[in-house]
Amino acid sequence: MILTLAERIREVETAFAKHQTDKLTHGYAPVYATVKWGILDILELGVYRGASVRAWLDLFPAARIVGVDQSEPLDPTTSERYRLVVRDYRYAIEDIHPGGFDLIVEDMYHYVDSQVEAARLYYPRLRPGGMYVIEDVHVSNISALEAGLVAAGLPLGEIIWTGPWATPPLRPDDRLLVMTR
Numbered sequence: 001m002i003l004t005l006a007e008r009i010r011e012v013e014t015a016f017a018k019h020q021t022d023k024l025t026h027g028y029a030p031v032y033a034t035v036k037w038g039i040l041d042i043l044e045l046g047v048y049r050g051a052s053v054r055a056w057l058d059l060f061p062a063a064r065i066v067g068v069d070q071s072e073p074l075d076p077t078t079s080e081r082y083r084l085v086v087r088d089y090r091y092a093i094e095d096i097h098p099g100g101f102d103l104i105v106e107d108m109y110h111y112v113d114s115q116v117e118a119a120r121l122y123y124p125r126l127r128p129g130g131m132y133v134i135e136d137v138h139v140s141n142i143s144a145l146e147a148g149l150v151a152a153g154l155p156l157g158e159i160i161w162t163g164p165w166a167t168p169p170l171r172p173d174d175r176l177l178v179m180t181r
């Protein structure tokens, strides 16, 4: 079945709403709707209750998902396609399979230092054609984040603001920084 982009955005919004991840109210559906349906490997840094993991399981039916979180999620998700690594992201890289990922989502505490450090560690695991997403970039942090990425030898990436989709539509922390490879 081939969907139009508008239909896929609707599908992503529906999954985000069903699983109650704040990716919906941040307005991120149009960006994730551009990720290929058939991707095979997803890594999410910062899982919390597993809401976004369950959305990825719905949205990418062929994908194996690795989640990293420093604390055991309160509502663990079980699926043959999902593996959780309970560890601080700085010490989890050895537990991540070396084959790489098509989508890496960094949704931890949104401090610039950890955003840069996580990208330094995990961006090299992004496959060609893949997408590395840093979520919830606060407008006041954009310059520091870009400077940190450049200093770490990483690509600048692109700041994306999906403002009109966010609820409410004017929030300071609903920017994404997207790096491709």
Ligand SMILES: C[S@@+](CC[C@H](N)C(=O)[O-])C[C@H]1O[C@@H](n2cnc3c(N)ncnc32)[C@H](O)[C@@H]1O
Pocket: 020, 021, 022, 023, 044, 045, 046, 047, 048, 049, 050, 051, 052, 053, 068, 069, 070, 071, 087, 088, 089, 090, 107, 108, 109
């Ligand atoms: C915003 S929540 C994740 C929400 C989830 N991605 C979703 O959309 O439903 C942030 C999570 O990042 C985790 N986290 C924060 N700092 C971390 C670190 N240093 N290493 C691993 N996980 C961390 C927290 O434990 C928390 O569960």
